[in-house]
Amino acid sequence: MAKFRGAVVVNEERCKGCDLCVVACPCDVLALQPKEVNNRGYHFAYMQNPEKCIGCASCALVCPDACIEVYKTTEK
Amino acid sequence: MEINDIIKPENCVYKKPTLLNDTNMHYCPGCSHGVVHKLIAEILEEKGWGDKAIGVSPVGCAVFAYKYVDIDWVEAAHGRAPALATAIKRLQPDKLVFTYQGDGDLAAIGTGETIHAANRGENIAIIFINNAIYGMTGGQMAPTTLLGMKTATTPYGRRVDLNGYPLAISELVAHLDGSCYVTRQSVHTPAAVRKAKAAIIHAFENSMAGKGTSLVEIVSTCNAGWKMTPAQANDWMVEHMFKKYPIGDLKNE
Ligand SMILES: Cc1ncc(C[n+]2csc(CCOP(=O)(O)OP(=O)(O)O)c2C)c(N)n1
Ligand code: SF4
Ligand code: SF4
Ligand SMILES: [Mg+2]
Numbered sequence: 001m002a003k004f005r006g007a008v009v010v011n012e013e014r015c016k017g018c019d020l021c022v023v024a025c026p027c028d029v030l031a032l033q034p035k036e037v038n039n040r041g042y043h044f045a046y047m048q049n050p051e052k053c054i055g056c057a058s059c060a061l062v063c064p065d066a067c068i069e070v071y072k073t074t075e076k
Numbered sequence: 077m078e079i080n081d082i083i084k085p086e087n088c089v090y091k092k093p094t095l096l097n098d099t100n101m102h103y104c105p106g107c108s109h110g111v112v113h114k115l116i117a118e119i120l121e122e123k124g125w126g127d128k129a130i131g132v133s134p135v136g137c138a139v140f141a142y143k144y145v146d147i148d149w150v151e152a153a154h155g156r157a158p159a160l161a162t163a164i165k166r167l168q169p170d171k172l173v174f175t176y177q178g179d180g181d182l183a184a185i186g187t188g189e190t191i192h193a194a195n196r197g198e199n200i201a202i203i204f205i206n207n208a209i210y211g212m213t214g215g216q217m218a219p220t221t222l223l224g225m226k227t228a229t230t231p232y233g234r235r236v237d238l239n240g241y242p243l244a245i246s247e248l249v250a251h252l253d254g255s256c257y258v259t260r261q262s263v264h265t266p267a268a269v270r271k272a273k274a275a276i277i278h279a280f281e282n283s284m285a286g287k288g289t290s291l292v293e294i295v296s297t298c299n300a301g302w303k304m305t306p307a308q309a310n311d312w313m314v315e316h317m318f319k320k321y322p323i324g325d326l327k328n329e
Binding site: 005006007009011014016017018019020023024040042050055056057058060061062063064065066067068069070071072073075 | 077079081082083084087088089090091092093096098100101103104105106107108109110111114263264265266269270305306307310
């Protein structure tokens with residue numbers, strides 16, 4: 001059966017670590033960097049569980065700073 | 077399947093609209109203002125309305141809206157955005173003219189401008205960010221602040237005997253004959269963001285079609301002023317704000 005596979009690219013320097021994408025993701029893909037910060041001192045978002053992403057764009061829709069690019073395809 | 081097989085230009089389903097430029101927005105992390113800026117840029121870009129649009133920015137946290145969305149803007153004095161938008165739309169009737177205002181701007185110092193513009197049926201769209209507080213100046217009470225809500229100027233909570241009742245602007249504007257579309261939306265979930273986008277599109281279409289005044293209230297959070305995390309502020313909004321400011325269309329003619 002064809003299965004949706006997704007991936008996101010976070011603009012790490014634009015991200016403010018607000019956590020809203022982490023909360024919005026239905027598949028538990030995202031997390032905030034626990035230690036690493038960007039140039040402005042924010043713990044930016046990243047794919048902690050990349051294999052779980054379905055490319056639904058929920059994270060990108062709620063992101064207040066438009067930091068997230070979403071990619072989606074089907075695996076046959 | 078490797079990540080590199082997924083991240084290819086042809087598989088891109090969502091990215092930042094280019095009308096939202098690369099300048100970092102000054103908003104606090106998680107602020108609703110950012111989501112609405114993004115929606116405005118997305119709509120104008122997808123519909124090809126960027127060259128037709130003239131925005132009027134407020135005094136409040138959104139005072140720098142013109143730095144982020146690459147269209148023509150005019151910066152209004154505090155609360156006067158609907159008056160300025162009136163002049164712009166009358167001089168250039170084929171333009172898409174909208175204001176972007178907070179609750180302090182629109183429902184306190186600018187209440188008169190808001191009501192009279194809508195009562196005259198000016199062909200403008202008003203985007204109203206209601207976060208029930210003066211965010212920019214440090215979290216003072218606004219007319220829209222909920223009863224019992226703690227702010228810098230109501231440290232023990234808003235009281236009717238001292239501060240009066242929260243002001244529901246959308247209900248007021250919906251009663252005016254000049255308004256054609258009044259709706260209340262939010263941007264706290266993916267589904268809400270999609271609905272808010274459709275509402276703003278409709279309001280913009282009304283401005284261009286000359287149908288009267290449209291008001292899109294976005295029930296919003298100010299997590300810094302409310303002293304919560306962004307996620308907590310969303311939950312608090314759903315629990316408390318939606319009771320006084322219920323989501324949905326109030327008028328659509
Ligand atoms: C004539 C005038 N009076 C008062 C102020 C101070 N002031 C700046 S922003 C603001 C209120 C902002 O609240 P709101 O419109 O709700 O915007 P928010 O920051 O919450 O988005 C006030 C009272 C001002 N700049 N000019
Ligand atoms: S696209 Fe969907 S599944 Fe993938 S990280 Fe974003 S919210 Fe999660
Ligand atoms: S003070 Fe409130 S409204 Fe202003 S940017 Fe911060 S969270 Fe947003
Ligand atoms: Mg406000």
